[in-house]
Amino acid sequence: MTDRLPHTLRSDALNNRERILDAARAVFAVEGLDVPMREIARRARVAPATLYRRFPTKEMLVTEAFAEQMYACRAVVDEGLADPDPWHGFCLVIEKMCELNARDGGFTAALTSTFPRAVDFDARREYALRSIAELARRAKEAGRLRPDFALDDVILVLMANSGIHASSPAAKVTASRRFAALAIQAFQASPDASSLPPMARPAPPASASRGQGGQYSSCT
Known part of the structure; x- marks a missing residue:
């Protein structure tokens, strides 16, 4: 179990990242780039802290999403x-x-x-x-x-x-x-x-x- 734990955490982090990017692409495509980061976190079903840990600024999120x-x-x-x-x-x-x-x-x-x-x-x-x-x-x-x-x-x-x-x-x-x-x-x-x-x-x-x-x- 201990040997498998780091791999599980990396998988969870990757899944969170992909959910954030998918949510960002969807909301940016419909509502533009002014959507608050907290709304993107809500749609991605992650905590705002998780979003900011992966993408500290909206600029970074926009660049990666597109x-x-x-x-x-x-x-x-x-x-x-x-x-x-x-x-x-x-x-x-x-x-x-x-x-x-x-x-x-x-x-x-x-x-x-x-x-x-x-x-x-x-x-x-x-x-x-x-x-x-x-x-x-x-x-x-x-x-x-x-x-x-x-x-x-x-x-x-x-x-x-x-x-x-x-x-x-x-x-x-x-x-x-x-x-x-x-x-x-x-x-x-x-x-x-x-x-x-x-x-x-x-x-x-x-x-x-x-x-x-x-x-x-x-x-x-």
Whole structure:
């Protein structure tokens, strides 16, 4: 029993850490980065002291919670920048960012939230945004991206994409791909009205899923 005790403690500590990070990602994705640390501890079902022992500051928690999303974001923008065709690279970034967002709501929170005191987090975020801006500049010079495009348009697309509700994760990804295709056509300097990916019927938000009398209401 004595020999096994340290291993048990390490396992408990690891489980606590993962619960804290899972809770932080979930709450940050929905409510932003201003959520109190005590609320994150409550949702993770750990004592506040346990949370602060693992993550003494919110900056450390934010950086660790979104590390995977920011690495994925960097990989996407680097792939887009490496494409010899800037328009194709730009389209790839929009498509893959929307899909990442559909698979993980924390992705958009990581990209669109500013947390100046979290140096590593903010540096990765700024790198991603600068890279998208550079890719957009190249696509404009090639005559493929509309001249009035602004970087904030990407943020708007991601925020709208994060609002997609679907009956399953797979259906959400399908709907996100169609939405990305629509956004890309809007971004083109001369839209070619190419065919869209297949439609996935979005699910209404929970608060709007029932009309009067408990019946589902929809505009069809």
